[in-house]
Amino acid sequence: MKQAQYRLLDRYKFCKDFTNFNKNQLIALVLIFIGCCWYFSSSYTFNVQKSRKINEELKRFKALLKQNSKANSSSCKVPQLDPWDVSILKYYKEAPALTCTPIQANVTYVENGYLKINKEFIGNVQCRYRYYGQDTGISDYEVRYEEWRDFESEAKIEQDFVEVECSRKSFLSVNFYKYHWNTIVPKITNLINKSIENSSNEKPSVIMMGIDSMSRSNFIRQLNKTYAVLQKLGFVDMKSHVKIWDNTYNNLLAVLLGKRGTPSREFPAEIPDSPEIYYDGFDFIWKNFSDQGYVTLLAEDKPDRGTFNKDYNTKGFKFQPVDHYMRPYWLAAVSSLLKLRSVLKCYDYNPEFTLHLNYIQQFLNNYKNKRKFAFWWTQDLSHDDLNKFGVFDHDLAKFFETNAPNFEDSIVIVFSDHGDRIHAIRQTVVGRLESRYINTRGHLHHLCLLTRV
Numbered sequence: 001m002k003q004a005q006y007r008l009l010d011r012y013k014f015c016k017d018f019t020n021f022n023k024n025q026l027i028a029l030v031l032i033f034i035g036c037c038w039y040f041s042s043s044y045t046f047n048v049q050k051s052r053k054i055n056e057e058l059k060r061f062k063a064l065l066k067q068n069s070k071a072n073s074s075s076c077k078v079p080q081l082d083p084w085d086v087s088i089l090k091y092y093k094e095a096p097a098l099t100c101t102p103i104q105a106n107v108t109y110v111e112n113g114y115l116k117i118n119k120e121f122i123g124n125v126q127c128r129y130r131y132y133g134q135d136t137g138i139s140d141y142e143v144r145y146e147e148w149r150d151f152e153s154e155a156k157i158e159q160d161f162v163e164v165e166c167s168r169k170s171f172l173s174v175n176f177y178k179y180h181w182n183t184i185v186p187k188i189t190n191l192i193n194k195s196i197e198n199s200s201n202e203k204p205s206v207i208m209m210g211i212d213s214m215s216r217s218n219f220i221r222q223l224n225k226t227y228a229v230l231q232k233l234g235f236v237d238m239k240s241h242v243k244i245w246d247n248t249y250n251n252l253l254a255v256l257l258g259k260r261g262t263p264s265r266e267f268p269a270e271i272p273d274s275p276e277i278y279y280d281g282f283d284f285i286w287k288n289f290s291d292q293g294y295v296t297l298l299a300e301d302k303p304d305r306g307t308f309n310k311d312y313n314t315k316g317f318k319f320q321p322v323d324h325y326m327r328p329y330w331l332a333a334v335s336s337l338l339k340l341r342s343v344l345k346c347y348d349y350n351p352e353f354t355l356h357l358n359y360i361q362q363f364l365n366n367y368k369n370k371r372k373f374a375f376w377w378t379q380d381l382s383h384d385d386l387n388k389f390g391v392f393d394h395d396l397a398k399f400f401e402t403n404a405p406n407f408e409d410s411i412v413i414v415f416s417d418h419g420d421r422i423h424a425i426r427q428t429v430v431g432r433l434e435s436r437y438i439n440t441r442g443h444l445h446h447l448c449l450l451t452r453v
């Protein structure tokens, strides 16, 4: 009862105070109100202008594309290839199915940042796990393991890569299960010890997803569902871009470092042309992003022939180059007995591609609205075969479709380094053009680009 009275008294006091406002106070209130209106309307206009700024750039880019494609334009003409040209049709096949047969019981899984034991095994098995990562400061070809930790039913994962093994609780306890899992454990600060800021119109995330040896035409043939999804999402098809060199190393070096890795007849190499180098000291693009409060990712799926770790001839990075570096995961998984026993291109019941895609998916999930730079690269299925990558068309299409909300305030680039370099399709004029295209402007063979702000 007393409390109700107090409330009535408060209201009465407020009304009384309000009616006691003098003229000057009322004028001040009106001025504050007008000031607020002006502030909110101008900040709205500013935001609209920022959006317009990006849109204007996109419009200008599209106008340039249109201008260059005009028949009477004086600019260089880049031939536009028909992905279904009759001369190359005999080299096209529908991608064969990939069936990953399980070769062990499915004992553990990863969910919401926890390593968990499947219900039917809890109490019957003894499991343990250990974290691992790059053998930093020593070698980019070795991984460094931490100590084993026992767990009963679940354990919170505190590092990106975890190895788990289980044995049955019996007199003869023998390990019957082993697996390597990857996930993204979010960091508070990035590699150069800066806080990870929010993404914005002016500091958008940059997500680069590349497929080795995938010409634009072969992308359309192999990944037609993905291509349709990208078109629907507003990706810009950059039809006239070409490679600048024959192989992966030099094309990616141009993108990531802006330097020539191998000398040509006209120009010297801009970094030492020696396999015996570490790449830590060079100004890779991810360092710029890191300096601007971005979290960074580098993921390649073939550790035996990584861009900077080719056939043990180049040494890669002595120290971890980015915040989330996937190489140690694949080094450990690929050299395991489980991998040796698995179907080709599988790791037990999972396609290796799915595990690779999972890493960037976790990156997008766990750093929502944060400034991100990702360089995700796959070559496992596309490098040595013209017609196998299409088996993941559905997965990739779904990936882009479901991640559309994650691409707000982002620039997403889906690209390749060159077309097919090794198969008979190159015996045709169209196939040769697909592979090399023509070297006009020194750009890479980007397939599509999306700007969403």
Ligand SMILES: [Zn+2]
Pocket: 212, 213, 247, 248, 249, 417, 418
């Ligand atoms: Zn390549």
